[in-house]
Amino acid sequence: MVFKLVLDGNLHEIDIVRRRPHLVLRIDGREHEVSGIGSYGDGRQTIEIAGTAIHFARAHAGDRQFLRLDGRSFEAKLLDPRSVEAGGSGQDSVKAPMPGAVISLHKAVRDHVLRGETIVTIESMKLQTALLAPRDGVIAAILRVAGEVFDKDEVIVRLEAPAQVN
Secondary structure, three states: EEEEEEEEOOEEEEEEEEEOOEEEEEEEOOOEEEEEEEEEOOOOEEEEEOEEEEEEEEEEOOOOOEEOOOEEEEEEEEEOOOOOOOHHHHEEEEEEEEEEEEEEOOOOOEEEEEEEOOOEEEEEOOOEEEEEOOOOOEEEEEEEEEOOOOOOOOOEEEOOHHOOOO
């Protein structure tokens, strides 16, 4: 699953490539190995990226993070992928975050859904995940039935605006 992060007003995409033996993140298409995450008191932390130790201070207020690094201050906010700010209002498809199989369908074609409602439950490596409606709309198509398998990023459900329904 790709996360969206706003850092000083700029949108960045972050994807976890792998967790072991070291954390590897893809940030805006470029991979970074992260290790040595730790704290050294009073909100100060250190992280090692590609073998370089980076010291910073972090504080939070609500859903915003404030970072102090190399004499500069930054504000960061992780966006909910279902939110309008993250582009959720224009999303017309629900994609599989990982390869797996459909376990159950909770909605049918032409059903109205609200943002955040469960449409389909999938299973991948014995982990069940609910695929949620990214916005309010109507189910235009469900492209997989219970028991069918799919690949990562494959479209499982398509949505349309309520006004588009005949």
